[in-house]
Amino acid sequence: MTAPTPLIAGNWKMNGASAALAEAKAIADGVGDCPARVAICPPATLTHRMSQALDGSKVLVGGQDAHWDDAGAFTGDISAEMLADAGAKLVILGHSERRAGWRETDEMVANKVKAALRAGLEPVVCVGETLEERDAGKALQVVTGQVRGSLPQELAGKTFSIAYEPVWAIGTGRTPTTPDIEEVHRAIRATLVEMFGEAARGVPILYGGSVKPSNATEILHAAEVGGALVGGASLKAADFLGIIRAL
Ligand code: PGA
Numbered sequence: 001m002t003a004p005t006p007l008i009a010g011n012w013k014m015n016g017a018s019a020a021l022a023e024a025k026a027i028a029d030g031v032g033d034c035p036a037r038v039a040i041c042p043p044a045t046l047t048h049r050m051s052q053a054l055d056g057s058k059v060l061v062g063g064q065d066a067h068w069d070d071a072g073a074f075t076g077d078i079s080a081e082m083l084a085d086a087g088a089k090l091v092i093l094g095h096s097e098r099r100a101g102w103r104e105t106d107e108m109v110a111n112k113v114k115a116a117l118r119a120g121l122e123p124v125v126c127v128g129e130t131l132e133e134r135d136a137g138k139a140l141q142v143v144t145g146q147v148r149g150s151l152p153q154e155l156a157g158k159t160f161s162i163a164y165e166p167v168w169a170i171g172t173g174r175t176p177t178t179p180d181i182e183e184v185h186r187a188i189r190a191t192l193v194e195m196f197g198e199a200a201r202g203v204p205i206l207y208g209g210s211v212k213p214s215n216a217t218e219i220l221h222a223a224e225v226g227g228a229l230v231g232g233a234s235l236k237a238a239d240f241l242g243i244i245r246a247l
Pocket of ligand 1: 231
């Protein structure tokens with residue numbers, strides 16, 4: 001049984017213009033030989049330049065979303081193929097900001113995952129419950145339902161990861177307790193093994209939501225946590241490196 005290689009990915013969201021490439025360089029220069037795989041997912045306008053700037057470094061570049069079709073009349077959208085062509089190696093799919101703001105359903109996310117695989121991109125599929133759902137005692141049901149609905153069978157044998165991001169922890173400074181994180185991660189692992197067999201024990205399950213240098217050590221060493229998806233704290237090299245070094 002292969003233990004997952006941890007992945008620490010920065011999600012820059014709609015932040016960063018040309019000047020931010022220097023921050024990405026500083027991250028790549030400071031990473032050293034940490035045991036994790038490291039990625040930065042900048043806005044699509046920076047994908048190509050960041051891929052060039054970080055070429056030969058340990059840091060991979062990823063997208064934040066991709067369309068489920070490979071090309072066509074979808075004004076404003078970007079395909080997985082285009083991201084790959086611009087140098088991306090992975091792509092975040094089904095982030096809660098897209099599920100909530102663009103009404104992305106599990107089915108849409110699953111189709112995006114298929115498109116990512118066609119383009120040779122590694123999907124990082126996000127799941128997570130709202131505060132209302134947690135308070136109603138439905139966190140595990142919601143999250144495992146999202147895992148079942150968002151992961152197509154095409155993922156069998158492919159490299160991918162899951163990011164558990166409780167919606168109420170994103171950008172709020174609040175995080176679940178470590179036992180709560182472990183409970184959800186164990187439930188995700190059990191669902192993955194049901195869906196994909198024992199090989200799914202090698203799939204990293206990242207935690208995301210207000211990860212920062214001060215809480216990273218505890219979170220990253222919790223049971224079944226295979227890395228982190230980091231928003232705000234990935235924008236500054238010092239903070240992101242502090243998280244990476246916590247592993
Ligand atoms: P945050 O965002 O680290 O700023 O809470 C995480 C995410 O949305 O991926």
